Amino acid sequence: MTALPYQEIINHLPVGVLVVDEMRKICCWNAWLADYTSIDGKEAAGRTLEELFPGHDNSRFAFALEQVLKSKSPQIMSQALNRYLIPIRIPNMERHGVSMMQQTVTLEHLADDGGRGYALVSIMNVTENVVRSAALTELAHKLQHDSNRDHLTMLYNRRFMWEWLVQQIKQSNRHDHQVACLMLDLDNFKSINDRYGHKEGDAVLRGFAGIVDEHLRKSDILVRYGGEEFVVLMPQCDIEAAIAAAWRTVRGVREAAIGSLAPGQVTCSIGISVYDPGNPRTGEELLKEADKRLYEAKNSGKDQVVPGSA
């Protein structure tokens, strides 16, 4: 085989390469490292990383070197757990919230003809991957958040509610507890819209959502079911607690100034149903019963609560 210029090859690699001997002294330092650290090979030779980078007290690297040199066992140092090995500032990435080059490091054992051991340390710049991954994760979170929310009120939407309810019914069956369902409807909302306009109507919907939310527990979820209809789902809640919460909500709405409307101008009606694991039914059936009770409340003069049977 042709004798290849290995040093030149190492200097052309798009990764950092250094070799450390058994005394932890550097005996190879390629051009990539020289470019990024402004420390050339001559300056690095015969020194340790701690000497080159004062304050570089990296116990993980020390352990990895020991594993490689003593046990000949290769080691990786991930970016996720270590961020970087060699401190290299990268000013053009600061706008992405990253000021130091993020690195994945691999250490492998080498031996020369005399049997002396060395650690070959390869350093990959993964900063762009990290920044891209963080941006994609943020985007995925935003999409997931948005797909579960109603854009006007920022409450949960129906899509989220059905997913949540299926899980909650399973838990209810497993742990033998009840789940209350409150179906709420703003009274005379059409006339509010007609009289004050859609902009004020939207403000009333947002204000109403805020008032209802104040009367709920942290574990309850409030959903914009559609138009001026809302649903509250209350895990581990029996019929008595649900009725009490519903009346508190009805009174709270009646007594509040919502949007630019005075107290008493906005009221709501609530129908209640309760899921009991002793008498299983589907989520759709639960909602259907609450809806039926809501219309009983509407037909009985509005601004009131009508409970179903547990």
Add this chain to the structure above:
Amino acid sequence: MQLTPAQHDALSEIANIGASRSAKQLSMLLDDEIHLSVPEVAIVSVAELPGAIGVAVTDDVACVYQDMSGCLTGKARLIFHTHESRMLVQMLVGSVHVLSGISMQIYEHEAMKELGNIIISVCISTMTDMLGKETRLAIPMYCEGVFEEIIEEDSGNAGVLVMKTALTAGRRGISGALIVTLSLPDIIDLLKSLDNFLAGCADQQETK
């Protein structure tokens, strides 16, 4: 293949030293108290492996593995149930948020690979150093899949050295197993080395 009580005790002790050293390194790396329980050790056949480590053949598992060469030839694997490996990464990396339905990201795999690398290399080097069996490990790799597919290539091998342990960080515990697949001659050789190690320990005690 059955371990004698003395071989079982010696292997347990060696595995425990490896687990303690790994836990110490992981604690330093993560700046958190990581505990690895005293490993339960056994030598089983590939067919007995699922029962030995508490995994069904159809379970989804995450695996970090390193090929071994030298005195012992085979494969060392650290295996977790996939959902537990995700919990583990979240425990270890903290800020990582795994979205439901979105597979683990590359850098989470890297974190798992490093964690596995520490546990595998420390446990294997502790064992091979104490037993005088010079063995080299290859670069760690990560894979996920159904358990039976992951160990499929091992079906021709004679035995598996199992070290089952639980990793605890904070208040949560995650069960995992280090399994070392070896050929029959290597298993016999390993047991011979273990007997020599025990004989050496007995000699040392007598001279004291």
